[in-house]
Amino acid sequence: MANGSLTTTAPTVLPLGPLSRFLAGDTGGTILLAVLAVAGVLVPILNLAVPEGSALHISTYTVTLLGKYLTYALLALSVDLIWGFCGILSLGHGAFFALGGYAMGMYLMRQIGTRGEYGHPVLPDFMVFLDWERLPWFWYGFDQFWFAALMVVAVPGTLAFVFGWLAFRSRVTGVYFSIMTQALTYALMLAFFRNEMGLGGNNGLTDFKDLLGFPLQADGTRIGLFLASVLAVGLGYLVCRFIVTSRLGRVVTAIRDAEARVRFTGYRVEHYKVWLFAVSAMLAGIAGALYVPQVGIINPSELSPVKSIEAVVWVALGGRGTLFGAVGGAVLVSYAKTLFTGWAPDIWPFFLGGLFVVVTLFLPAGIVGLLNRFKKEPQS
Amino acid sequence: EKDPIKVGVLHSLSGTMAISETTLKDTMLMLIEEQNEQGGLLGRKLKPVVVDPASDWPLFAEKARELLAKKKVDVIFGSWTSVSRKSVLPVVEELNGLMFYPVQYEGEESSENIFYTGAAPNQQSVPAVDYLMNEVGVERWVLEGTDYVFPRTTNKILKQYLVDHGVAEADIRINYTPFGHSDWQSEVSRIKEFGSQGKKTAVVSTINGDANVPFYKELANQDVSAEDIPVIAMSVGEQELSGIDTEPLVGHMAAWNYFMSVPTKRNIQFIRQWHDHIGDKGRVTNDPMEAHYLGFNMWVKAVQQAGTTDVDAVKDAIIGVSVPNLTGGIATMMPNHHITKPVLIGEIQPDGQFSVVWETPGTVAGDAWSDYLPGSKDLIADWRNPLSCGNYNVETGECSGQNVE
Amino acid sequence: MSLLETAKAFSERDRVFDAVLPKADFHGDLDTRHGPVLYVEDVTVSFDGFRALDALNLYIDDGELRCIIGPNGAGKTTMMDVVTGKTRPDTGSVYFGSRIDLLKRSETEIAQGGVGRKFQKPTVFPRHTTEENLQLARAGDKGVWASLFHRPEEAERARVADVLTLTGLAGEAGRPAGALSHGQKQWLEIGMLLMQNPRLLLLDEPVAGMTGQEMERTAELFQSLEGSHAVVVVEHDMEFVRSIAREVTVLHQGSVLAEGDMATVQNDPKVVEVYLGE
Amino acid sequence: MSKEIPITSPHGRRAGAESLAGLLILLLGLLLAPPAHAAPFSDQVQALHTSSSADKAAAVKALGATGHPRAQKVLQAMLDGRLFHQVDGGTVVFAEKGGDGYQYRLTDAATGSDLGTAERWGVRRVKINNRLRSEVRQTLAALRLQNPEPEARLTAAEDLIGELDPDNTALVERRLTEESDPAVRAALEAAVGLARLDREDPQARAGAIALLDGSLYAPVRSRLETLAEEDPAPEVRKEAAAMLDGIHTRLAFFDGAETLFFGLSLGSVLMLAAMGLAITFGVMGVINMAHGELIMIGAYTTYVVQQLMPGHIGWSLAVAIPAAFLVSGAFGVAMERSVIRFLYGRPLETLLATFGISLILQQLVRSVFTALNRPVETPAWMSGSLQINPAFSLTFNRLYILIFALAVFFALLLVLKRTSLGLKIRAVTQNRQMARALGVRSNWVDALTFGLGSGIAGVAGVALSQLTNVGPNLGQAYIVDSFLVVVLGGVGNLWGTLVGGLSLGVINKLLEPMAGAVLAKVLLLGLIILFIQRRPRGLFPQRGRAAEG
Amino acid sequence: MLEVSGINQFYGESHTLWDLAMEAPQGACTCLMGRNGVGKTTLLKAVMGLLPVRSGSIRVNGADLAGKPAEARARAGVGYVPQGREIFPQLTVEENLRVPLGVRRGTTIPDLVFDLFPVLKEMRRRRGGDLSGGQQQQLAIGRALVLEPELLLLDEPTEGIQPNVVREIGEVIRYLNAEMGLTVLVVEQKLHFARQVGDRFCIMDRGRVVTDGPMDRLDQELVQSYLTV
Numbered sequence A: 001m002a003n004g005s006l007t008t009t010a011p012t013v014l015p016l017g018p019l020s021r022f023l024a025g026d027t028g029g030t031i032l033l034a035v036l037a038v039a040g041v042l043v044p045i046l047n048l049a050v051p052e053g054s055a056l057h058i059s060t061y062t063v064t065l066l067g068k069y070l071t072y073a074l075l076a077l078s079v080d081l082i083w084g085f086c087g088i089l090s091l092g093h094g095a096f097f098a099l100g101g102y103a104m105g106m107y108l109m110r111q112i113g114t115r116g117e118y119g120h121p122v123l124p125d126f127m128v129f130l131d132w133e134r135l136p137w138f139w140y141g142f143d144q145f146w147f148a149a150l151m152v153v154a155v156p157g158t159l160a161f162v163f164g165w166l167a168f169r170s171r172v173t174g175v176y177f178s179i180m181t182q183a184l185t186y187a188l189m190l191a192f193f194r195n196e197m198g199l200g201g202n203n204g205l206t207d208f209k210d211l212l213g214f215p216l217q218a219d220g221t222r223i224g225l226f227l228a229s230v231l232a233v234g235l236g237y238l239v240c241r242f243i244v245t246s247r248l249g250r251v252v253t254a255i256r257d258a259e260a261r262v263r264f265t266g267y268r269v270e271h272y273k274v275w276l277f278a279v280s281a282m283l284a285g286i287a288g289a290l291y292v293p294q295v296g297i298i299n300p301s302e303l304s305p306v307k308s309i310e311a312v313v314w315v316a317l318g319g320r321g322t323l324f325g326a327v328g329g330a331v332l333v334s335y336a337k338t339l340f341t342g343w344a345p346d347i348w349p350f351f352l353g354g355l356f357v358v359v360t361l362f363l364p365a366g367i368v369g370l371l372n373r374f375k376k377e378p379q380s
Numbered sequence B: 001e002k003d004p005i006k007v008g009v010l011h012s013l014s015g016t017m018a019i020s021e022t023t024l025k026d027t028m029l030m031l032i033e034e035q036n037e038q039g040g041l042l043g044r045k046l047k048p049v050v051v052d053p054a055s056d057w058p059l060f061a062e063k064a065r066e067l068l069a070k071k072k073v074d075v076i077f078g079s080w081t082s083v084s085r086k087s088v089l090p091v092v093e094e095l096n097g098l099m100f101y102p103v104q105y106e107g108e109e110s111s112e113n114i115f116y117t118g119a120a121p122n123q124q125s126v127p128a129v130d131y132l133m134n135e136v137g138v139e140r141w142v143l144e145g146t147d148y149v150f151p152r153t154t155n156k157i158l159k160q161y162l163v164d165h166g167v168a169e170a171d172i173r174i175n176y177t178p179f180g181h182s183d184w185q186s187e188v189s190r191i192k193e194f195g196s197q198g199k200k201t202a203v204v205s206t207i208n209g210d211a212n213v214p215f216y217k218e219l220a221n222q223d224v225s226a227e228d229i230p231v232i233a234m235s236v237g238e239q240e241l242s243g244i245d246t247e248p249l250v251g252h253m254a255a256w257n258y259f260m261s262v263p264t265k266r267n268i269q270f271i272r273q274w275h276d277h278i279g280d281k282g283r284v285t286n287d288p289m290e291a292h293y294l295g296f297n298m299w300v301k302a303v304q305q306a307g308t309t310d311v312d313a314v315k316d317a318i319i320g321v322s323v324p325n326l327t328g329g330i331a332t333m334m335p336n337h338h339i340t341k342p343v344l345i346g347e348i349q350p351d352g353q354f355s356v357v358w359e360t361p362g363t364v365a366g367d368a369w370s371d372y373l374p375g376s377k378d379l380i381a382d383w384r385n386p387l388s389c390g391n392y393n394v395e396t397g398e399c400s401g402q403n404v405e
Numbered sequence C: 001m002s003l004l005e006t007a008k009a010f011s012e013r014d015r016v017f018d019a020v021l022p023k024a025d026f027h028g029d030l031d032t033r034h035g036p037v038l039y040v041e042d043v044t045v046s047f048d049g050f051r052a053l054d055a056l057n058l059y060i061d062d063g064e065l066r067c068i069i070g071p072n073g074a075g076k077t078t079m080m081d082v083v084t085g086k087t088r089p090d091t092g093s094v095y096f097g098s099r100i101d102l103l104k105r106s107e108t109e110i111a112q113g114g115v116g117r118k119f120q121k122p123t124v125f126p127r128h129t130t131e132e133n134l135q136l137a138r139a140g141d142k143g144v145w146a147s148l149f150h151r152p153e154e155a156e157r158a159r160v161a162d163v164l165t166l167t168g169l170a171g172e173a174g175r176p177a178g179a180l181s182h183g184q185k186q187w188l189e190i191g192m193l194l195m196q197n198p199r200l201l202l203l204d205e206p207v208a209g210m211t212g213q214e215m216e217r218t219a220e221l222f223q224s225l226e227g228s229h230a231v232v233v234v235e236h237d238m239e240f241v242r243s244i245a246r247e248v249t250v251l252h253q254g255s256v257l258a259e260g261d262m263a264t265v266q267n268d269p270k271v272v273e274v275y276l277g278e
Numbered sequence D: 001m002s003k004e005i006p007i008t009s010p011h012g013r014r015a016g017a018e019s020l021a022g023l024l025i026l027l028l029g030l031l032l033a034p035p036a037h038a039a040p041f042s043d044q045v046q047a048l049h050t051s052s053s054a055d056k057a058a059a060v061k062a063l064g065a066t067g068h069p070r071a072q073k074v075l076q077a078m079l080d081g082r083l084f085h086q087v088d089g090g091t092v093v094f095a096e097k098g099g100d101g102y103q104y105r106l107t108d109a110a111t112g113s114d115l116g117t118a119e120r121w122g123v124r125r126v127k128i129n130n131r132l133r134s135e136v137r138q139t140l141a142a143l144r145l146q147n148p149e150p151e152a153r154l155t156a157a158e159d160l161i162g163e164l165d166p167d168n169t170a171l172v173e174r175r176l177t178e179e180s181d182p183a184v185r186a187a188l189e190a191a192v193g194l195a196r197l198d199r200e201d202p203q204a205r206a207g208a209i210a211l212l213d214g215s216l217y218a219p220v221r222s223r224l225e226t227l228a229e230e231d232p233a234p235e236v237r238k239e240a241a242a243m244l245d246g247i248h249t250r251l252a253f254f255d256g257a258e259t260l261f262f263g264l265s266l267g268s269v270l271m272l273a274a275m276g277l278a279i280t281f282g283v284m285g286v287i288n289m290a291h292g293e294l295i296m297i298g299a300y301t302t303y304v305v306q307q308l309m310p311g312h313i314g315w316s317l318a319v320a321i322p323a324a325f326l327v328s329g330a331f332g333v334a335m336e337r338s339v340i341r342f343l344y345g346r347p348l349e350t351l352l353a354t355f356g357i358s359l360i361l362q363q364l365v366r367s368v369f370t371a372l373n374r375p376v377e378t379p380a381w382m383s384g385s386l387q388i389n390p391a392f393s394l395t396f397n398r399l400y401i402l403i404f405a406l407a408v409f410f411a412l413l414l415v416l417k418r419t420s421l422g423l424k425i426r427a428v429t430q431n432r433q434m435a436r437a438l439g440v441r442s443n444w445v446d447a448l449t450f451g452l453g454s455g456i457a458g459v460a461g462v463a464l465s466q467l468t469n470v471g472p473n474l475g476q477a478y479i480v481d482s483f484l485v486v487v488l489g490g491v492g493n494l495w496g497t498l499v500g501g502l503s504l505g506v507i508n509k510l511l512e513p514m515a516g517a518v519l520a521k522v523l524l525l526g527l528i529i530l531f532i533q534r535r536p537r538g539l540f541p542q543r544g545r546a547a548e549g
Numbered sequence E: 001m002l003e004v005s006g007i008n009q010f011y012g013e014s015h016t017l018w019d020l021a022m023e024a025p026q027g028a029c030t031c032l033m034g035r036n037g038v039g040k041t042t043l044l045k046a047v048m049g050l051l052p053v054r055s056g057s058i059r060v061n062g063a064d065l066a067g068k069p070a071e072a073r074a075r076a077g078v079g080y081v082p083q084g085r086e087i088f089p090q091l092t093v094e095e096n097l098r099v100p101l102g103v104r105r106g107t108t109i110p111d112l113v114f115d116l117f118p119v120l121k122e123m124r125r126r127r128g129g130d131l132s133g134g135q136q137q138q139l140a141i142g143r144a145l146v147l148e149p150e151l152l153l154l155d156e157p158t159e160g161i162q163p164n165v166v167r168e169i170g171e172v173i174r175y176l177n178a179e180m181g182l183t184v185l186v187v188e189q190k191l192h193f194a195r196q197v198g199d200r201f202c203i204m205d206r207g208r209v210v211t212d213g214p215m216d217r218l219d220q221e222l223v224q225s226y227l228t229v
């Protein structure tokens, strides 16, 4: 959806003073924010106010789908932030996404209360079922939303910080780093599969009832979650944009291109990398937290290496190092997947795989590169 | 022309589960085609709506929603893994859909909108253990499983069951391996060791999917034959065997509610029909296919009885509906949304088929809540009025879980 | 490599982490009361048994302009690697001023502490513009948060403009540095050093690939730095060396072969034999 | 220990036994024939058609006692599930599947005369359960003790351990005095010793224990354990405990050896899977997400080769190896020429493209071969195990794969280090432009290199087809591990792949008993992550100035 | 030997070589000179086929090479010593020298190379990337000679090399030039070296050849107007 409207002219002046100054020269970003704003206003109206039979009505199915795409978009943003700008290819960002998701999932589980299958007031069903007597220590606090919200950023952030600190200070770089992140998410996946972990094993966390008191299955809640996702992507974009246009952003790109030179220029490369990695992980965590209530389940398959690779693929396809390209890539690929799996269920991987190959071959700078080419053509 | 009745088929056609689920999609297409040839249902044609949830659990939820909300299907046949069912469950409950789930599973669930046509633990593993204990004289037990919910539950139930029947804890070995585990050298060697203590030993295997082939290959290579230590599997059927060289596995067993080799007229006809449909005489049939066959026929009957495809009407009508099994006997939909099934134990033959060595005298009704688990022994499910509850606690007299507000 | 060696290499850890270092007094009180700003004493470096530096001793006075010459492979670049923390010597000590032990510092700390370096092969940030390259090199707080909220002030802009003119790159200010020619990159790297404003400059073959007249300009530039900065220049271009040199050190096979003013060194028969030729 | 190492395989045993059937039957008659058996042979065969397993067991025994030349055939057929009875009339017959799969060709079991064909539902299999099966086996085992082949005698003797009843103990004791083969002797001693342990006289029991010295047979051990605790005679208890100690020490040693072998063989699989990637990724720098699918193609090639030469399973692998190399190699060359060559210098984008290719290849086999696994047969020479002693054996398939992996490794090393192609490969991958400027045809070299890496992946697929499923997901299962091995070893260093792969295997197997398979893997990954902190460029890093950058 | 005419070359959008024409006569040593960034390296790369040109012809021995890939040009006898050396870092010195073997006539490394640069013999087994800058430069020249080229392109071959070796390189060029009839095109900034080796000079400015002629015609005036800033 963001892509569809990219070619239309965006409002050049936004009514917001500092924001428009900040976005000056950033056409892609302006368009992205405009699209988000429009979607944020129109979608709820078309879903709630327009009657179901009308051609303009947007079904709750679509709203949920869009919300899910947006969380993917936020994940893609976080990947682009470190990959596109710092050259750190993380093949394990799905881990941060999933951890954020699990933090949210744990909150949602605790909200179930006595409404579980076994009706236990405190323990989630799977614990009753495994004969657990007490709630494991790490489940404490998750009955409070603020605590869960904190954990959504703190857990991925801390993991990224520790992992990054270990790796960057030893100068683990390039593919070595990438494969280690893959090992990280793979190890987490195996660990989370274990029922002893206390997080639901293979089935993960599911059967959620409500969030902050609002029933998850109500249309209003879904719209609320959708709006939260719109907001998260918008803010996420602004934060990323602020980072990459700051001097820190320049240092980071310098690290990407000539790491040794940066070091001899007097910057502590590892500090920059760890910082950026942790920030990126937190964004991914937020994305995960928004994802879970919208799809209704979180389980270890989110930690599988392929999921993380998919996130990288979104970014590469949209256009690396452009931020809004990442958003576009995520939405486009997810939409393509939704479309193809319904439309050609027997052979859709041919189309999706083909799409990836074609884009790499003919659009070296991703979809964004293609749009840029169009934009330049009339001038030259 | 009246609008066709839409039947959603929600089985993975790509990804890790495609290997099992693709067949079920084809089965559904075959059943629908046959029904249409017989004039459809309520004078309307049936139209399959196939989507691919790609072995991706959240995608299952999304696709279920797509089927119900967008494609407006009247019923869904789908899912294989428990987690995919769990992922779909809230969606079908929210949108009040109907889903038939065809695979043997761990139980501990009964949803108003789901019909479980595969075996619950009491229809598969418990009788299997009975057989081994009474007929084969097994005294030592290895409960070997993949680390996920179905094996965990099954093994818990079995352990309780064995202990209740006087087996010492030291004579039970429980082990879990990860999904897709492919290096079985050490585990097989340990099973060998465990089984060499003089008491008759058997392995009850809840090993899932792809991990089975390397497991059996390793058994064969380490010369563990079925006479020494028989393996009885809960997830290995004809289809899984069709991917293995079965020569070395002869004599190992499986417990199911259906075997392709059972020579009833109905079954032979079904096999022929399947071969015609798929265009390959080498293809096998298996238990989940029968489950879909039963589920589909029950649904058809219920719709005919109700005279409509309306979900609530069908839901009420289907309880008590009976259809014949492929292997003889009658399957009936119970109030807890599980069905009655015969339990068969088969030994693997060199041709990849099973020969039935034992079966329950009659059919067994599926038990949604196991009697051998402390958390669920007091729970029952009954979706008829006035109880209409999936987890009614007979002790407290309460309907716990989702229906309490 | 044998397994044993692998195992050994695995068990030893030759890098010191920044975190465990005592927070030392890099800034402010560089102690040069004894004259030299850089002490290189008995430094030996070997690679797979090959000695690139062999008990090298070298002292650079504060504010001095020193030329180092020597045959290819004599160890000049390696010496700079040691001083800037890129290579850890097997033995020996390197002090910056008489108190700061450079061997205990990371590259970053050394650079922040006031040692600037130009590499033999020009290294710049290829995808940043020439101007950004200079801005990034500028001395100042280089912490993460400081960078995040940094906004360029007037003084910084002026300084960048000055250096652009000084290095003849004013016309290239907006071009990505990767697109500069070899000679232009040399200039840019020197410009970055100027922005960094270090106490000690290590310049590895700064005029390679420059035309005669550019060399003259470079010479002037270096001479203007003399006094306020210690400058160490490695060069093979004798004309250039002659034009700037007061004190010259000749390295050969990893240690000092001769030292003195240009005339003495030039006439040293050993130097003529291994380096200059007849 | 200086025992000979007998090589056995279940198939081998069976085949050997069958060829000597005639002789055996004769001996059987001599040894076991009770004085008078009046019933004709065909009636005794017919007696197998009964629903009671007790009757059936008796019939088996009786049949064994007849000494009739066809008895062995009938018993063997029963064991193999080829013995049927007709639904009408109940004649016991051999039935072979023929025609369209619903037709059976029948032969009279007792006489061997042709009975024409029957519908699938015209016959029922003579049911045999595991209890009966071991009955049949034991009946045959006693005969085989006379077999001139030590191998066959060993199997027979082993089948009798713990199963002797007073009747045949004497027979086996007699046999023991004549036996010269040490392994067979050990087995017979174990059998006899165990039988004698049942005697009343404590002296005799103690003597029997001596006969069990150092025996590694499992029944011996468990029997001794009970004896050491429960025997009424204290001296017997002591004797048994002492003997057990010795046995346990030996067992511990062989346990260690076994773990090492398991580790190496797991490692060899990892290494084999990773080796192709060590070329395409390690040497060429292509993040080849389709590597797993190239392995998969190799495995499917094995399947197709076996389909094409149905009668020659023994040779099929020898054909499949070059075939898989060529097929996967061709896929690799096609990939390189059509996609990857446009991406040199943009290594990260190869990830996107090859990910797409991997999706396409998976779907391709799904569309061509269906999503089901394909059965790949294991040739007889690869099944079974090399029995070093009763407690330690090396499975043949693993052993061959280990050897094969090493062979592939050294061949590859030779190509890269000693041939001019190898030099050009390395030159091109280090500096493509400059290599071209020196006249190296980089197009060729690139295509060949990628083809080589892909071909090796295909060859790995042949090996994997012997261990695991041949299905569309085969590749996915190995891709993560492959990358890990290459990176752990050090990108660009083939030795690293060898050492990395093998050590991962061994460490995994060391951890597994302690932590269980799941946790072992998690721990291993954790260890790798920590290890990389110490060696940020793997076990064998690229060294020198350029690498340090 | 080498005739270049009408070459236009672009880096992306920026036009670097403008209708450039020049020649390097058979058997002579031509010195290409010019300020930083005028396009000397670009021209050499274009001749070698490492950069695409938009138009123009490049003839070696009368055969038009434009459009041919670099390897074909190497096979046609063009040797190249790039600016920045471009050694294969992970190959040993000897392996570096062996790369061009089999491309043209030679199958072994000619002794000439080790005679000219004894240090290479000494360092035969060490990784090319480990050598010092100057040693690498010698290796780069040696490697180009293994190809036994007829036309040798050298891009600032004396950069970073010690004075006595510089002189030797000068002699080598003269030797190859005079004794073996090799045509040489060398980019050189240092005037005295250029004067030592060159028969002819050729001066570039902003992507064009502005003047050329025999070396003795290179006077102070030309130097002043084209080689100083």
Ligand SMILES: Nc1ncnc2c1ncn2[C@@H]1O[C@H](COP(=O)(O)OP(=O)(O)OP(=O)(O)O)[C@@H](O)[C@H]1O
Binding pocket: C047, C048, C050, C051, C052, C070, C071, C072, C073, C074, C075, C076, C077, C078, C079, C120, D544, D545, E130, E131, E132, E133, E134, E135, E160
């Ligand atoms: N990392 C390394 N591994 C192996 N050998 C090395 C390494 N670094 C330097 N050397 C060797 O050390 C010696 C000294 O090298 P260095 O670069 O210091 O010489 P240099 O004096 O700078 O020479 P030049 O004037 O040619 O630049 C050389 O012979 C080089 O091969």
Ligand SMILES: Nc1ncnc2c1ncn2[C@@H]1O[C@H](COP(=O)(O)OP(=O)(O)OP(=O)(O)O)[C@@H](O)[C@H]1O
Binding pocket: C178, C179, C180, C181, C182, C183, C184, C209, E011, E014, E016, E034, E035, E036, E037, E038, E039, E040, E041, E042, E043, E083
């Ligand atoms: N990769 C590139 N992309 C864009 N522009 C480039 C690139 N390489 C060189 N240029 C530009 O092309 C022009 C010519 O560069 P070239 O390297 O040929 O100069 P040169 O004459 O060899 O200079 P020098 O003496 O400094 O080596 C310069 O202005 C340079 O900035």
Ligand SMILES: [Mg+2]
Binding pocket: C076, C077, C078, C120, C204, E132, E133, E134
């Ligand atoms: Mg140097």
Ligand SMILES: [Mg+2]
Binding pocket: C181, C182, C183, E040, E041, E042, E083
């Ligand atoms: Mg140049």
